[in-house]
Amino acid sequence: MTDHASRAPDTTTRPTRPTLSKLTDELGLLYGGDYNPEQWDRETWLEDARLMQAAGVNLVTVGVFSWALLEPRPGERSFGWLDEVLDLLHAHGIAVDLATPTASPPPWMGHLYPETLPVDRDGVRLTYGSRNQFSPSSEVYRGFARDITRDLVDRYVEHPAVRMWHVGNELGQVCHSDATALAFRTWLDERYGSLDGLNEAWGTTFWSQRYSRWEEVVPPRRAPYLINPTQELDFRSFTSDALRAVYREQRDIIRERDPRRPVTTNFMGFFPLVDYWSWAQDLDVVSDDAYPDPVDPTSLASAALTQDLMRSLGGGAPWLLMEQAVSAVNWRDHNVPKTPARMRLESLQAVAHGADGICFFQWRASRAGAERFHSAMLPHAGADTDVHRGVVGLGADLARLRPVVGGRSRATVAIAFDWSSWWAAEGEAGPTRRLRVVEEVRRWHRALWERGVAVDLVRPGDTLGEYDLVLAPNLYLLDEPDAANLRAFVAGGGTLVLGPFSDVATRDAHVRPGRFPVQLADLVGASGEEWLPLDDDGLDVVSDLWAGPDGVLPGIAHVDSYVERLRLDGGEGVDGSDGSHGTDGSGTPAEAVVVASSSAPAGLSGAPVVVRRRSGAGRAWYVGALLPDAALDAVLAEVLRESGTLSALGTPAARLGVEAVRRGDLLFLLNHTGSPVSVPVGSTPLTDLLTSAVHSGTAVVPPVDVLVLTERPS
Numbered sequence: 001m002t003d004h005a006s007r008a009p010d011t012t013t014r015p016t017r018p019t020l021s022k023l024t025d026e027l028g029l030l031y032g033g034d035y036n037p038e039q040w041d042r043e044t045w046l047e048d049a050r051l052m053q054a055a056g057v058n059l060v061t062v063g064v065f066s067w068a069l070l071e072p073r074p075g076e077r078s079f080g081w082l083d084e085v086l087d088l089l090h091a092h093g094i095a096v097d098l099a100t101p102t103a104s105p106p107p108w109m110g111h112l113y114p115e116t117l118p119v120d121r122d123g124v125r126l127t128y129g130s131r132n133q134f135s136p137s138s139e140v141y142r143g144f145a146r147d148i149t150r151d152l153v154d155r156y157v158e159h160p161a162v163r164m165w166h167v168g169n170e171l172g173q174v175c176h177s178d179a180t181a182l183a184f185r186t187w188l189d190e191r192y193g194s195l196d197g198l199n200e201a202w203g204t205t206f207w208s209q210r211y212s213r214w215e216e217v218v219p220p221r222r223a224p225y226l227i228n229p230t231q232e233l234d235f236r237s238f239t240s241d242a243l244r245a246v247y248r249e250q251r252d253i254i255r256e257r258d259p260r261r262p263v264t265t266n267f268m269g270f271f272p273l274v275d276y277w278s279w280a281q282d283l284d285v286v287s288d289d290a291y292p293d294p295v296d297p298t299s300l301a302s303a304a305l306t307q308d309l310m311r312s313l314g315g316g317a318p319w320l321l322m323e324q325a326v327s328a329v330n331w332r333d334h335n336v337p338k339t340p341a342r343m344r345l346e347s348l349q350a351v352a353h354g355a356d357g358i359c360f361f362q363w364r365a366s367r368a369g370a371e372r373f374h375s376a377m378l379p380h381a382g383a384d385t386d387v388h389r390g391v392v393g394l395g396a397d398l399a400r401l402r403p404v405v406g407g408r409s410r411a412t413v414a415i416a417f418d419w420s421s422w423w424a425a426e427g428e429a430g431p432t433r434r435l436r437v438v439e440e441v442r443r444w445h446r447a448l449w450e451r452g453v454a455v456d457l458v459r460p461g462d463t464l465g466e467y468d469l470v471l472a473p474n475l476y477l478l479d480e481p482d483a484a485n486l487r488a489f490v491a492g493g494g495t496l497v498l499g500p501f502s503d504v505a506t507r508d509a510h511v512r513p514g515r516f517p518v519q520l521a522d523l524v525g526a527s528g529e530e531w532l533p534l535d536d537d538g539l540d541v542v543s544d545l546w547a548g549p550d551g552v553l554p555g556i557a558h559v560d561s562y563v564e565r566l567r568l569d570g571g572e573g574v575d576g577s578d579g580s581h582g583t584d585g586s587g588t589p590a591e592a593v594v595v596a597s598s599s600a601p602a603g604l605s606g607a608p609v610v611v612r613r614r615s616g617a618g619r620a621w622y623v624g625a626l627l628p629d630a631a632l633d634a635v636l637a638e639v640l641r642e643s644g645t646l647s648a649l650g651t652p653a654a655r656l657g658v659e660a661v662r663r664g665d666l667l668f669l670l671n672h673t674g675s676p677v678s679v680p681v682g683s684t685p686l687t688d689l690l691t692s693a694v695h696s697g698t699a700v701v702p703p704v705d706v707l708v709l710t711e712r713p714s
């Protein structure tokens with residue numbers, strides 16, 4: 001059922017949209033960072049431009065925090081310094097991603113117009129002297145933002161240095177002000193059509209919350225006890241839409257004047273306040289900021305997941321790593337630096353997962369202000385440093401990787417992830433706070449990542465026909481059309497694996513009546529009646545899988561926080577050793593098979609915990625517990641085996657010891673460990689684009705190093 005042709009570039013759907021390729025076809029992989037010349041004198045600008053050139057930098061993001069200089073007093077303009085900077089960069093062959101400076105309004109704005117400042121949930125108005133001090137719903141802020149954007153674009157639209165536009169920075173501000181209340185009401189009116197519709201959706205007969213006038217409806221604010229969960233959920237969506245409107249109105253001003261160059265803004269991975277699926281179509285190029293913690297042993301697996309999300313948000317198109325740290329950040333409690341080797345590894349990992357540009361925050365370390373101790377491409381100690389030599393080295397590596405440009409990856413496996421469902425599942429007052437949705441997505445993704453299996457992220461309602469396997473670690477909210485889509489996927493021969501606490505609630509976060517997973521219980525052949533957060537004794541779960549080929553458990557897995565009271569519906573099927581479990585041989589739906597069951601305590605003894613069932617040509621699994629890592633891994637290993645999923649090496653998916661990723665016709669092997677790892681690569685000689693070394697049979701990947709292998713002779 002895999003149809004790779006359907007992942008060809010989507011030029012049919014977006015014929016006129018500017019893309020990154022105009023830039024990358026000319027410059028190769030993009031390389032650079034945020035450049036804040038307003039902090040430096042002219043001599044330093046000159047030194048910067050020369051050093052950038054020497055390091056292979058070909059793109060810098062300029063002007064992100066320059067509003068107070070560009071507009072020193074309301075309505076005044078001071079562009080002279082920026083003219084000079086852009087001319088200088090252009091003279092040195094460095095392209096510019098020019099930012100609208102709207103992330104940090106000048107102090108005069110908050111001083112003269114306090115209503116532009118955001119108000120928190122407790123009613124406290126946040127102040128200037130930091131950044132991000134704006135309310136997305138303030139028409140005064142938005143008016144000033146539109147004006148400076150218009151003037152900036154008018155001034156530089158013909159400047160040859162400017163090759164891309166960047167709106168604001170990390171849009172993510174929440175506001176609970178009175179102006180926000182007005183905008184929230186308008187949004188709700190559009191959604192529900194009437195106050196009656198809102199009362200119905202919010203279930204306001206509960207606790208006497210019924211609204212009789214729109215003026216009574218407010219954003220969630222500090223209240224004596226729990227807030228209405230649908231009100232919370234709607235406010236999340238509203239906030240995401242309000243920020244998107246801020247982005248779009250600046251984007252539209254740019255587009256009107258410059259339809260040719262791409263417009264972007266920098267995302268923040270699995271950011272909880274913005275539904276990036278809903279935004280993705282608004283960006284010509286998806287960009288992301290990523291700051292994996294070098295002391296977290298799981299951070300590179302998580303980074304790979306985020307990179308897969310970024311690629312998927314853009315429909316598979318190349319994306320940009322817009323910001324990362326060269327070495328240490330300054331905002332954790334204890335900021336352990338990265339080695340240059342680790343910095344290189346992380347950068348090339350992003351390239352492997354679809355990035356066509358690698359940038360940093362920031363070019364030159366700031367001497368003053370809140371980020372003095374954040375690392376930079378040019379540190380306080382200057383160019384004669386290991387950090388800067390690492391930067392120069394990476395520039396050379398990226399130049400060697402020019403053949404990567406535009407390459408796409410192909411996945412037969414997808415992970416379904418939905419922001420609204422995430423928001424609702426972690427809202428207040430549920431069975432447990434220990435189910436962290438993104439953490440679950442990470443754990444499920446990790447099992448694939450370790451086995452070199454390519455993964456896309458999808459929404460449950462997306463077209464799924466190109467995938468063989470869809471994993472849904474948690475879909476607490478599941479709309480009827482989305483459930484029908486998953487059902488059709490299985491009917492079409494796909495395998496669906498559904499995680500715990502899924503298919504519980506409607507889009508309005510009302511609990512669906514019936515045994516769960518309510519709409520899909522018949523698909524998995526089992527259903528649940530009760531969610532069971534566990535006491536300190538936890539629960540033992542037994543399965544043959546725990547001791548399987550990839551299993552590391554002695555037959556018993558200890559679940560310590562959450563399980564569900566499940567039963568098989570319609571009796572148990574037979575687990576055929578040929579993988580024909582749950583089928584009567586005719587391909588018609590059959591009984592479910594228990595894959596794992598509880599061994600204690602009384603009342604749950606022997607109850608199913610993990611089940612699977614064949615349904616037509618497809619299969620459906622249900623995982624009714626937060627399994628410990630090794631047990632979850634064993635389940636997913638079995639799913640991969642059963643579905644015949646291959647690794648990037650073309651072999652049946654099994655742990656590889658390195659990260660293996662295929663992009664276009666290139667094979668990336670990334671060794672995240674401190675020891676060399678040997679990888680079987682077949683007998684055809686493969687050339688490493690980074691070193692020109694030729695490998696065949698076995699390739700040895702040195703510690704904290706990367707091979708980028710091609711069949712094309714060098």
Ligand code: GAL
Nearest residue numbers: 169170289291323329361374
């Ligand atoms: C990002 C931000 C940058 C800089 C960086 C430091 O979130 O966009 O401006 O503050 O963090 O890590």
